[in-house]
Amino acid sequence: MQGLLRYFRRNLSLVVGSAMLLFLLAFIVIGHFIVDVEDARALSVRPLQPPSWRYPFGTDRQGRDLLAVMVAGTPLTLQIGFIAGILGVGIGTVLAFVAAYYRGWADTIIRGIADIGLTVPGLLVLIIIAVGIPGGLSVNQMALVVASLAWLNPTRTIRAQVLSLRERGYVEIARMSGMSGPAIIVLELMPNLLPYLAATLVNAVSGAILASIGLEVLGLGPIDAPTLGMTLYWVNFNAAMINGWWWWWLAPTTIIVLVFLGLFFVTVGLDEYANPRLRRSA
Amino acid sequence: MHLIDILRRCGVFVLIVWLAASLNFFLPKLSGQDPVRTKLLQQAQLGGYVQQGIDEMVKVYETRFGLDRPLWQQYLSYLGDVVRGDFNFSIANYPRTVWDMIAESIPWTVGLLGMTTLLSFVIGTILGALLAWPRAPRWMAWLMPPLWALHAIPFFLLGLILMYLLAFQVQWLPIFGGYSMGAVPSLSVAFVLDIIRHATLPALSIILVAVGGWALSMRGMMVTTMGEDYVVFAEGKGLRSLTIFSRYCLRNAILPQITALALALGQILSGAVLVEVIFGYPGIGTLLYQAIRENDHFLIQGIVFTVIVSLGLATLLLDLVYPLLDPRISYRRT
Numbered sequence: 166m167q168g169l170l171r172y173f174r175r176n177l178s179l180v181v182g183s184a185m186l187l188f189l190l191a192f193i194v195i196g197h198f199i200v201d202v203e204d205a206r207a208l209s210v211r212p213l214q215p216p217s218w219r220y221p222f223g224t225d226r227q228g229r230d231l232l233a234v235m236v237a238g239t240p241l242t243l244q245i246g247f248i249a250g251i252l253g254v255g256i257g258t259v260l261a262f263v264a265a266y267y268r269g270w271a272d273t274i275i276r277g278i279a280d281i282g283l284t285v286p287g288l289l290v291l292i293i294i295a296v297g298i299p300g301g302l303s304v305n306q307m308a309l310v311v312a313s314l315a316w317l318n319p320t321r322t323i324r325a326q327v328l329s330l331r332e333r334g335y336v337e338i339a340r341m342s343g344m345s346g347p348a349i350i351v352l353e354l355m356p357n358l359l360p361y362l363a364a365t366l367v368n369a370v371s372g373a374i375l376a377s378i379g380l381e382v383l384g385l386g387p388i389d390a391p392t393l394g395m396t397l398y399w400v401n402f403n404a405a406m407i408n409g410w411w412w413w414w415l416a417p418t419t420i421i422v423l424v425f426l427g428l429f430f431v432t433v434g435l436d437e438y439a440n441p442r443l444r445r446s447a
Numbered sequence: 448m449h450l451i452d453i454l455r456r457c458g459v460f461v462l463i464v465w466l467a468a469s470l471n472f473f474l475p476k477l478s479g480q481d482p483v484r485t486k487l488l489q490q491a492q493l494g495g496y497v498q499q500g501i502d503e504m505v506k507v508y509e510t511r512f513g514l515d516r517p518l519w520q521q522y523l524s525y526l527g528d529v530v531r532g533d534f535n536f537s538i539a540n541y542p543r544t545v546w547d548m549i550a551e552s553i554p555w556t557v558g559l560l561g562m563t564t565l566l567s568f569v570i571g572t573i574l575g576a577l578l579a580w581p582r583a584p585r586w587m588a589w590l591m592p593p594l595w596a597l598h599a600i601p602f603f604l605l606g607l608i609l610m611y612l613l614a615f616q617v618q619w620l621p622i623f624g625g626y627s628m629g630a631v632p633s634l635s636v637a638f639v640l641d642i643i644r645h646a647t648l649p650a651l652s653i654i655l656v657a658v659g660g661w662a663l664s665m666r667g668m669m670v671t672t673m674g675e676d677y678v679v680f681a682e683g684k685g686l687r688s689l690t691i692f693s694r695y696c697l698r699n700a701i702l703p704q705i706t707a708l709a710l711a712l713g714q715i716l717s718g719a720v721l722v723e724v725i726f727g728y729p730g731i732g733t734l735l736y737q738a739i740r741e742n743d744h745f746l747i748q749g750i751v752f753t754v755i756v757s758l759g760l761a762t763l764l765l766d767l768v769y770p771l772l773d774p775r776i777s778y779r780r781t
Contacts (some may be wrong), residue, residue, distance in 0.1 A: 284709070287713065289751045293747070406610055409615070
């Protein structure tokens with residue numbers, strides 16, 4: 166316990182990042198108790214009220230209570246990010262192991278696709294996919310659309326990591342003592358990669374949230390859902406900035422900044438844990 | 448550089464062009480229905496003063512991409528169009544061609560994006576190098592935390608905040624558009640200044656975020672490079688510290704930065720699209736936003752294709768220039 170505390174004192178970014186994410190979690194949970202989530206629908210309350218005791222975050226032009234929108238929408242945005250991120254890292258890990266452990270033509274193809282895919286601006290490909298789906302997207306479809314490109318980066322980075330690991334002595338010994346390929350991957354390589362995989366996952370979640378918010382701001386998101394990105398879409402759609410309705414964009418902007426900062430600091434912290442050599446230079 | 452390697456790089460570029468075109472062709476068909484036809488028919492039913500033209504488009508579309516023709520024939524005729532640079536007419540703004548509309552907005556995006564990418568790369572790299580340099584001024588260390596924090600925020604969110612502070616509250620800079628309404632585009636000093644004033648906020652929101660990333664990675668590379676034996680040796684020889692800094696450390700540490708730049712172009716562009724939308728900047732991003740709002744499939748496809756191909760070209764150029772910067776890599780066969 167004391168060792169853990171001492172570690173946290175040294176790895177401040179992990180603490181700061183986790184604190185931010187926990188704060189958001191608390192906001193969502195407590196929020197569900199003190200506000201009626203139904204008020205996140207249009208025409209529930211008086212439109213365009215600045216923040217007051219009754220509506221701490223104000224209300225928007227369509228008559229939504231913005232506090233309710235944030236309480237209901239933040240988990241939806243996180244849900245998109247986590248589904249897409251987990252799918253991306255899952256697929257990416259499998260492909261990376263196949264490519265890096267077995268090499269050969271599989272490696273050439275997988276690496277080629279990942280390298281080319283990464284130079285293409287992802288948002289534009291996602292736009293083409295989203296536009297092709299008739300009748301708008303639901304929150305979960307949105308996550309799948311984002312996941313369709315979310316595996317590229319994990320594949321590339323994990324592959325590089327596996328390539329360096331497979332040359333280590335203990336892998337060599339396992340191979341010489343007759344361990345099978347899959348067994349080496351699961352029993353020898355995986356445990357050593359776990360902290361690194363965790364950092365990759367957090368990174369992928371953050372990237373997926375960014376991509377989903379991008380699609381939503383462009384008007385390709387789930388129109389009825391109160392996600393953070395859709396709120397920003399309405400902000401832009403109604404020109405809230407020029408009209409001086411500052412509270413409308415302030416709430417979603419603050420929460421999105423908290424999400425990204427939290428995820429970023431957690432990644433930095435996990436990186437430090439996964440790769441202690443960073444400690445010297447930090 | 449070997450001819451074979453140049454050819455291989457060019458081959459990858461051709462592959463990207465082909466993939467982008469195929470993506471445009473097949474993805475809309477995956478849903479089972481043809482959203483392009485649906486939208487075209489809708490527009491034809493709406494009528495209006497361009498009725499004649501839309502009817503014409505429907506007819507041409509049906510004969511070329513109609514269900515009576517096998518898929519591979521449709522595909523080939525689409526590829527033929529793309530090769531000739533023919534992206535059809537815009538559905539929502541009929542008499543105008545897609546290519547016309549793209550050509551009009553490209554200079555804005557290239558100007559904004561080229562400027563901001565170059566500035567943030569140069570500033571970030573120099574900053575990162577100095578941050579790792581022990582003889583740099585002390586106060587520079589205080590720059591790190593804000594740079595880190597800014598780096599984690601999307602471009603357009605910082606854009607929103609800057610817009611509120613600098614354009615809405617104190618009104619130092621214009622809040623919207625690429626030039627003042629009513630200004631006549633010309634090559635006069637006044638108009639150029641007007642453009643720069645309008646570009647400042649979008650540019651600032653990209654640069655402030657991007658500088659942090661380049662500084663972070665450059666600092667990491669510098670720390671590694673400064674530990675190399677040849678740097679220690681150079682110090683032992685008594686070389687001037689400026690020489691060691693620029694010729695021994697900077698020169699070597701900058702190489703991975705350039706590779707990273709080639710990889711990051713796509714991401715930078717994705718982010719810049721949203722910045723343009725937020726600021727109503729008359730570039731490719733805003734055009735795309737309008738195309739999505741109007742369900743203008745031909746325009747969306749044209750934009751996506753053009754952007755992917757131009758970025759592929761930029762990456763290709765960076766790849767070809769790289770051996771000039773790094774004499775160790777001459778694409779020799781090993």
